[in-house]
Amino acid sequence: MSKAVINRMSRSAPDFDARLDALLAWDSVSDAGVVSTVASVLGEIREHGDSALLDYTRRFDSVEAESVAELEFSQQQLHAALQRIDAKQRQALERAAERIRLYHEHQRQESWQYQEADGTVLGQQVRPMDRVGLYVPGGKATYPSSVLMNAIPAKVAGVAELVAVSPTPGGQANDMVLAAAAIAGVDRLFAIGGAQAIAALAYGTETIPRVDKIVGPGNIYVATAKRQVFGSVGLDMIAGPSEILVVCDGKTDPDWIAMDLFSQAEHDEDAQSLLISPSAEYLDQVAASIDRLLPTMEREDIIRRSLSDRGALIAVADMSEAIELVNRIAPEHLELSVDEPEQYLPQIRHAGAIFLGRHTPEALGDYCAGPNHVLPTSGTARFSSPLGVYDFQKRSSVINCSPAGAAVLAETASVLARGESLTAHARSAEYRLRDGGGDE
Template identity: 70%
Template structure:
């Protein structure tokens, strides 16, 4: 197998740099009409025929010889069995990662609060976990036990009563690591279904699959399209694009390290994006040489090659200040600050899903076991979105209690504003509570 790279070289000083950068970053998750219609048909079938449709689609799409929905249900005992089937080293790694993820997310928990005003009026906020969350996990060769931990543990920390996992098992292939991760993370129920049909089942419920309040987890174009269509019926985490990494380096890190960091995201997908920004032109040359040297040694070399050649870039900037400006413009999913003093630059970072500080902090640590969530905003959405967390599995209710005096005082204000909007019933509803001059 012959692989070679022709990674794009950009210079921020060039007049057309902004145009080239915009072209490099452009990516849209577009479902063509055929995919869209197929997903709508699947959702309709699941809504109308429930379990029977799930069994039929699983037979057709996944090649699973399922006679009934019972063949697609894994109980808690099966998850516990998976723990005995993985190696002791794998179990230790899963448990250590799970513990770190749990400790980190415990700090995100929000508590209810109230305060009382002078007239006795009480205002506050009540924080309540979702009743039930649905976790979609890719199956077959694309199996990610780490994603199980990252999606299920925050839900459990938030206090979600039941976490329901769906995972396809193409041709009956069961990934024991995924099931072991589900056991460790506290998943309550598992259904071996996937695709748009699994999303529809979670959103609307069937005779066996319970309806959930929110669906989280990655999937292919059919899963993403289905999540778009069921949003509103249930909540969703996000519509994620290809994985991304942006490395900002001062030129002093080992170029082999940086090349491998770029590979770590490029190997996910031909559409994944790996970008290096540095003011040191010579360093960019050395990293390019490392890419060419190391690429033939990679198991997923062909995927990396297509990703690097199609959407990768080495960008030269004037100085570190401009490097930070470019980073904020890109708003990457993963940002590595591979510099001598990353803490000094941190205040200037405005847009990034996760920030990896210093030369020794590879993005890969965040994917598995550092603690923070690896479900992150992509495609520039870090400008307005955040990593998945405990807060995604909690909702907030406002609390308003008016004392007699408080209702009277607020009634005057509400009356004026309501009549200004010509909403007379609103005004009179408030006015009924206004005390007369005698205080009754």
């Protein structure tokens, strides 16, 4: 008998906790060789700038250029690509962009202030970042949707300059990526990639300006580079493999759920697809759908490996146990394919994105529903949130003390400062106790 395509588990089994922990375990740390290689690349770019960047681009992408300026796409080239792509592709990109923009406009935060009775004013000033870098994968796969999801919130936030980088192996650029950059308002786009592109954005070169934050997905070298430059620049997150967790009451067409599981599994072999249901009979039906539909998939081998290594159909006693497991797993994507899914929403504490109902597949969120598809993975939804406008805004505290307010606050500050033996702090506050200052 051949091995089952996907693992079967039961919450009531004595070894369930250990098996689930093993299934969820993901080590995102690069091996020593990758770490060393990336550190070397970062050092070269930091020291030699454009010349090192050109060398790495020739070596890794087989792209010859005399200057980094030659690797920059003009706005005319971006808009020419927008004209070249198929009309349906352009319409889809523009429709998705509009929905993403509309959703993220609701996230924009404004500065605020309030005045106390004694005239003291307190508040918060909200300002966009000056310059943000966007990494766009361009090797085995290209993701124009990623351009929209990363660039549009930055522009809604008011970021003045958005600098994107994307490798073009062999000099072959992807028109959909260029078109998406045009639609999203990317200011500059360079045909560079890998750890060297991250270094260029983090440290700056003669041609590429240093940015304040880097966002966007990439391979293990890109992720490792992002980890190593953190502190010099801000980051969105260090993402792990894609994940989906479906909770179904047994009433959704099993073919639909099987395909929802496939939609994440086809990303790569490390992706994770989980289904939880209180109906063991329904899990059998989904398993049968998986067996029948899998041979029809273009990425069959990847899906099969993903489901075999990291996927599972999990039987629970009831919906209460299902929700308990949801919060334990803290999935990137959560589908509640159940009757009246809204009733469970208040109980969900940890999830990157929540898809409610039988007609809301995760795939819609990946492209055009509106909310961002850059989400916390590997259980980090316990403390992280989707990428949003707030990731591109900074907040500064505002304090404006009136003379009367300063005198009141000075008394409190003086006591606390002297309690910490910081007498300069105390005396600085005490000077404001009386008009005109003066020593003790």
